[in-house]
Amino acid sequence: MKQPLISCKGLRIGYENMTVLEDVSFDVKKGDYLCVVGENGAGKSTLIKCLAGLKKPMSGSITLAKGITRRDVGYLPQQTAIQRDFPASVREVVTSGCLNSDRWLPFYTKEDKDKATRYMEELGIADMAEHSYRELSGGQQQRVLLARALCASSRILILDEPVTGLDPIVTGEIYSIIKELNSKYRITVIMVSHDVKTAVKSANKILHVKNTVQFFGRTEDYLKSAVGKAFVGGGESHA
Amino acid sequence: MLEMLSYPFIQRALVVGTLVSLCSALLGVNLVLKRYSMIGDGLSHVAFSAMAVATVMNWAPLTVAIPVVVIASVLLLRLSGSGKIKGDAAVALVSTGALALGIFIISMRSGINTDINNYMFGSVLAISRSDVALSVGLSLAVLTLYAVFFHRIFAVTFDEPFARATGIRVDFYNMLIAVLTAITIVLGMRMIGALLISSLIIFPAMSAMRLSKRFLGVVFCAAVISVVCFIAGVAVSYEFSAPTGASVVIMNMAVFGLCVLTETVAACISRKEN
Numbered sequence: 001m002k003q004p005l006i007s008c009k010g011l012r013i014g015y016e017n018m019t020v021l022e023d024v025s026f027d028v029k030k031g032d033y034l035c036v037v038g039e040n041g042a043g044k045s046t047l048i049k050c051l052a053g054l055k056k057p058m059s060g061s062i063t064l065a066k067g068i069t070r071r072d073v074g075y076l077p078q079q080t081a082i083q084r085d086f087p088a089s090v091r092e093v094v095t096s097g098c099l100n101s102d103r104w105l106p107f108y109t110k111e112d113k114d115k116a117t118r119y120m121e122e123l124g125i126a127d128m129a130e131h132s133y134r135e136l137s138g139g140q141q142q143r144v145l146l147a148r149a150l151c152a153s154s155r156i157l158i159l160d161e162p163v164t165g166l167d168p169i170v171t172g173e174i175y176s177i178i179k180e181l182n183s184k185y186r187i188t189v190i191m192v193s194h195d196v197k198t199a200v201k202s203a204n205k206i207l208h209v210k211n212t213v214q215f216f217g218r219t220e221d222y223l224k225s226a227v228g229k230a231f232v233g234g235g236e237s238h239a
Numbered sequence: 240m241l242e243m244l245s246y247p248f249i250q251r252a253l254v255v256g257t258l259v260s261l262c263s264a265l266l267g268v269n270l271v272l273k274r275y276s277m278i279g280d281g282l283s284h285v286a287f288s289a290m291a292v293a294t295v296m297n298w299a300p301l302t303v304a305i306p307v308v309v310i311a312s313v314l315l316l317r318l319s320g321s322g323k324i325k326g327d328a329a330v331a332l333v334s335t336g337a338l339a340l341g342i343f344i345i346s347m348r349s350g351i352n353t354d355i356n357n358y359m360f361g362s363v364l365a366i367s368r369s370d371v372a373l374s375v376g377l378s379l380a381v382l383t384l385y386a387v388f389f390h391r392i393f394a395v396t397f398d399e400p401f402a403r404a405t406g407i408r409v410d411f412y413n414m415l416i417a418v419l420t421a422i423t424i425v426l427g428m429r430m431i432g433a434l435l436i437s438s439l440i441i442f443p444a445m446s447a448m449r450l451s452k453r454f455l456g457v458v459f460c461a462a463v464i465s466v467v468c469f470i471a472g473v474a475v476s477y478e479f480s481a482p483t484g485a486s487v488v489i490m491n492m493a494v495f496g497l498c499v500l501t502e503t504v505a506a507c508i509s510r511k512e513n
Contacts, residue, residue, distance in 0.1 A: 132452030
């Protein structure tokens with residue numbers, strides 16, 4: 001049995017005095033593609049913020065495997081209003097992902113710049129490196145933020161609703177990029193999505209939350225389970 | 240025109256003013272993008288109040304105002320970050336509250352209306368010989384810190400959650416920006432005026448954003464615009480015996496107008512080409 005990369009035990013999560021999720025325990029292993037699903041307001045994003053270290057759980061523990069630190073986590077947050085009119089070139093945004101290390105240098109090293117270029121090529125945005133981030137389409141912006149997350153770490157990626165507001169074709173593209181990163185480079189992916197149907201196609205593990213963990217396990221088992229059937233099937237009426 | 244350079248008080252104003260314009264332009268880009276544009280306004284009112292107290296007590300204005308405003312900037316950041324009071328309301332509270340205190344204290348002593356006037360609207364005569372060394376030293380410190388942390392300040396401004404998740408000390412850099420802004424405001428306000436100093440933060444950044452699409456480009460343009468507008472403003476104020484602060488702000492307004500025009504024309508041309 002491999003040692004889990006991230007191990008959560010008895011997490012209780014919420015805002016101030018209100019508990020949103022409790023008794024959440026699950027493990028993430030190397031190479032996993034875990035999708036966190038659940039209804040709106042179920043606390044998916046809050047849970048993932050805890051995993052990304054942005055928020056402290058009210059109780060319980062998140063343990064990282066030996067040799068893994070916060071700096072091995074690449075994070076793709078939901079887009080903020082500030083970014084929509086931010087003057088920055090694609091290269092500037094992607095390279096800023098390299099700032100996670102402990103070094104105290106005030107400038108980027110050649111290594112950083114090469115890394116940024118490599119990931120821009122990987123994600124098909126190298127030809128727009130000098131373009132303005134705010135003038136890109138939603139899908140291109142997500143690729144830029146993915147490249148930035150990869151600059152921060154190529155071990156664990158935490159993605160918070162990466163396809164919100166994108167059209168179905170672009171959504172498919174983003175999902176296949178993430179899938180490829182997971183299978184080709186063995187990058188561990190933890191993703192929140194409310195687009196359950198597409199998500200279950202690529203993820204190998206599902207964590208379904210509502211008040212507490214409703215289901216945690218392999219995707220095949222999820223689709224056979226009562227929760228899974230109801231949620232994946234029930235999703236149709238929302239769409 | 241060049242004869243104005245022979246006056247020592249104008250030389251002093253030009254040296255200090257150029258450095259302060261540089262600082263305010265650089266910080267301004269971050270503040271405008273972070274939606275903190277009005278923090279300068281709030282802090283300048285606090286500075287007004289601190290200087291009023293200093294005048295009444297016969298203390299050196301700068302040495303009183305700098306620590307007070309630095310503390311105020313930290314409090315302001317905490318207040319708007321706490322979520323209980325929204326950012327704009329927090330600034331308004333601090334700004335008007337401080338102004339009221341300042342006016343109240345200054346009214347305790349009669350015959351210092353000139354000082355009020357100077358602090359409100361600025362005076363080119365405000366920079367004394369002893370202020371120059373302190374002002375130059377502090378502005379160089381602001382510029383150095385900004386340059387050293389440039390990339391990290393960018394990361395924090397562009398995407399706070401991401402920066403936090405990757406281990407950048409976001410709170411430290413937010414604090415740094417607030418403290419540097421506080422110092423810049425105090426240094427600049429006596430020349431430009433408490434009521435006008437926030438324009439030095441906002442205008443160059445807004446103008447520069449019309450011209451460049453890259454962060455480094457915007458920062459560079461803002462710095463150049465700010466310094467050019469300041470020097471032109473001083474020259475205009477000398478020529479027409481007008482207040483320095485107002486002249487500098489008018490220059491900035493004119494440049495902003497030009498930048499908007501340039502952007503519109505450029506957009507029209509590129510639309511036609513497509």
